[in-house]
Amino acid sequence: MTTSLIDRYVFTVLRRVPEGQRSDIERELRTSIEDAVDARVDGGQDRAAAVKQTLLELGDPDRLADGYADRPRYLIGPVFYPAWQRLMVVLLATVLPIVVAVMVVIRILEDATVGEVIGSAVGTALTAGAHMVFWVTLTFAVLERTGVTRGELRGRAWTLDDLPRYEPGFLTPAQLAASLGWVVLVIAVIILQQFAFTEVPVLDPANWSFWWPYLIGVLILEGVYAVWLFRRGAWSRTVAVVNAVLAAMVAIPVTWLAVNERFFNPEWIATLDWGGTDPLAWLTGITICVAVGGALYDVVDVAVRAERARRGLRTPVPGTGREFSAPLS
Amino acid sequence: MTMDATLSGHLQELRRGTVVVASLTVLREAGYGYSLLETLSAAGFEVEANTLYPLLRRLETQGLLTSEWNTEEARPRKFYRTTEQGDAIAAALRDEWARLDKAIGDLDHPAGTDPRSEQ
Structure with a gap:
């Protein structure tokens, strides 16, 4: 019964850990848990309670796995967030309205009814907007994970000449x-x-x-x-x-x-x-x-x-x- | 945000990084995950298992620790030991810690106002 609780915990951690490190992490994690449980049992605690307490203290297994995998727990970090946010504002506040307006003009030239024009305006806004948000966010998330720094993105470090x-x-x-x-x-x-x-x-x-x-x-x-x-x-x-x-x-x-x-x-x-x-x-x-x-x-x-x-x-x-x-x- | 939450946030900021110095210093004598956790908490470091275990592996990839499985005892354990490079880095970090401690002390009691004379 109690071993299965440890198994469930260990397996949950391993799911989110790179394959090459799994067996080593599993061995080490199991001994660490056993050590902690033994210490509690030696201190007079009931074994089942000791297991529960130990696992509770180890906390969310996904978090532990992220620690082992050394991966960021965010999509876009502080380095890229300002650039992402500025681009998002420009795209959604400037480019999207232009795209929608062009679409509306084309539909009017095509002799569409008022309902059809409104329909394609809403449709274009949703589709084009979703594409813009998705592809820009995906690009920045990839940049974040490939370790490109801000300086590389710009080609050089920030200088005083960059001030408007x-x-x-x-x-x-x-x-x-x-x-x-x-x-x-x-x-x-x-x-x-x-x-x-x-x-x-x-x-x-x-x-x-x-x-x-x-x-x-x-x-x-x-x-x-x-x-x-x-x-x-x-x-x-x-x-x-x-x-x-x-x-x-x-x-x-x-x-x-x-x-x-x-x-x-x-x-x-x-x-x-x-x-x-x-x-x-x-x-x-x-x-x-x-x-x-x-x-x-x-x-x-x-x-x-x-x-x-x-x-x-x-x-x-x-x-x-x-x-x-x-x-x- | 309450005062307590503010304090605990700042404490966390201040303590970040101390676990690295402490671990590299303790592991000059080989030790395994749980033993290190015990040593650190007995020494007054508030460190959690879920931060310490991944940290040990990270320090190992950085070449500051080496590890070896000891299978002689009933329960096989992974023993970590600080490398020469890890020792050098720990020394540099301890120096920095001492410098900061002195600098903060100087700020708290500027030259000429010896805290002992105030009592």
């Missing part, structure tokens, strides 16, 4: 990466829509003779501008003017093409059936609004920042409740 500048003129490395990523994404969409996504290209293929290569060229200039701004590290009138010129170089041709019905591929427009409404008129309107509105917002935003920096006005540092006042230059 917080001055309004400075792009953070993350903002630079976002700007460049946006440029690459838009260029990829322009090129890929010709070959993928839909059976016929969305944008008018006739413009490959000039306007689409031109737009790709301007987008590359936007990337160069972001790198220049990142290195320059200060807003100024020059920056505001360059930014405005670049914005106009995108917005004016796009608007002109849309107005002249040369933006979308007529063949693709012909495949759309939106009931009573005219798809071309709507899409043209939306395109002009996005092009003009986006450009105006960008121009005004940068001009205001440049003017504030020029006057040395105090600028709030996001997320701190503090203000930074730029030195007059």
Whole structure:
């Protein structure tokens, strides 16, 4: 009866111990338990009670096994937790809404009912969200267990240069990466829509003779501008003017093409059936609004920042409740 | 958190690591798991079997202890002994312990305020 209690305890420990160490750990653990039981019996205790007491003191067998196996009792430890948490927030608060919004637009273009749109929005949010959480967590758990340190992950140790500048003129490395990523994404969409996504290209293929290569060229200039701004590290009138010129170089041709019905591929427009409404008129309107509105917002935003920096006005540092006042230059 | 829980948390933090020094010091003479547990608790170390047994194996993998099965007696036991390297590390740890003890004493009674003169 009592031996079976020890057996049950020992077997439970062995289940979670590496196979190569099992027999040695079993022998040692059994003698240690017997030694402790004998000591209690010598002290006048009943043997059955001594066994129970000894095993109770040894405690949770899974915990003991983890001690023997020397494995962490957590999924993601303190070294990786901050990076995991930041990535999780970005993915769930920024990327997931974008994915859901794109899905909703696609479903609306596919002429879905309101119920279907809501259904696929909820479905996408749950599926994409679960994928994001799962794969990111799995990656970090693997990193945790393969003994990669934070320094190796970054390629070098943390230095003072890693501190954000917080001055309004400075792009953070993350903002630079976002700007460049946006440029690459838009260029990829322009090129890929010709070959993928839909059976016929969305944008008018006739413009490959000039306007689409031109737009790709301007987008590359936007990337160069972001790198220049990142290195320059200060807003100024020059920056505001360059930014405005670049914005106009995108917005004016796009608007002109849309107005002249040369933006979308007529063949693709012909495949759309939106009931009573005219798809071309709507899409043209939306395109002009996005092009003009986006450009105006960008121009005004940068001009205001440049003017504030020029006057040395105090600028709030996001997320701190503090203000930074730029030195007059 | 109650005062007791706070205290026991800090005590645990403070005691972490002392079992290693104590074990390496005691095992300069070979001993087995349960005997070491008895010696340590008699010496006033609050150590639990479920931390000590895995710790011995860990110190062995680090090369600070060697082990040998003694099958001459009725109950075969695994005897551990501190290696030369383990002894060197234990000495360094004891030095550090003494240094910390002195440093804390100095903080508690800054130079010039001899605790004996206050009584």
